[in-house]
Amino acid sequence: xxxxxxxxVLSMLPIFFYKTFNQTQxxxxxxxxxxxxxxxxxxxxxxPAGGWLSDKMGRKLSLVLxxxxxxxxxxxxxxxxxxxxxxxxxxxxxxxxxxxxxAEGAIFAFVPLVKRAITGEVAGIVxxxxxxxxxxxxxxxxxxSATAFFLILSAxxxxxxxxxxxxxxxxxxxxxxxxxxxxxxIALD
Numbered sequence: 250x251x252x253x254x255x256x257x258v259l260s261m262l263p264i265f266f267y268k269t270f271n272q273t274q275x276x277x278x279x280x281x282x283x284x285x286x287x288x289x290x291x292x293x294x295x296x297p298a299g300g301w302l303s304d305k306m307g308r309k310l311s312l313v314l315x316x317x318x319x320x321x322x323x324x325x326x327x328x329x330x331x332x333x334x335x336x337x338x339x340x341x342x343x344x345x346x347x348x349x350x351x352a353e354g355a356i357f358a359f360v361p362l363v364k365r366a367i368t369g370e371v372a373g374i375v376x377x378x379x380x381x382x383x384x385x386x387x388x389x390x391x392x393x394s395a396t397a398f399f400l401i402l403s404a405x406x407x408x409x410x411x412x413x414x415x416x417x418x419x420x421x422x423x424x425x426x427x428x429x430x431x432x433x434x435i436a437l438d
Contacts, residue, residue: 253382299354318348
C-alpha cells in the first residue's frame, strides 16, 4: 500500500496538478512537476522517523497510526479542486507524504523479524513487491478519475488497518531456526 501507492501517485501527480490548476491559476507543466515533487521531498526525514517511532512505540501501533494518517491524507487529496490555493495543495500533499513515508519506515522495521540471517534479501523483497503495487494502482487509474483514485487509495488504507488488527508482533524475543537446525532466541530489547 505504501510503496506502490507512492510510485503511482508520484507518476500521476504532475498531470493531475496541471489539469487541476492550469485553467484557474495558470500552472504550467514544469511548475506542476515541481509541485508534484513535494510528494517525495519528505522521504529523507519521514521514512527514518517512521522506523524510529516504530522502534519506540511498537511496530503494530506505529503502522496503525501511519496508515490511518495516510488514509486521511489520500481523502484530503481527493478533495483538491481548482478552487484550492496552490499553497494549501502543497500542505495537503506534504502531510499525505509524511504519513506515507513514515509508514514505509515502519514496514521496514518488521524486516529483521522475518529472518535475521537474510535481512538484506527480505528488505529487497519488501521494496520490490511493494513497488509492484504501483502497477496495480496505475492500471486502476486508467479506469477512474483522479478523485476516485485518491478515494480508492484511502479505502485501501482503511482495509490495511483492518488487516493490521490481525498482525501479531513478537513482544520479548523471536526464535530463529539456524542452518544446522538449532534454535536461537533473539531478544528484541
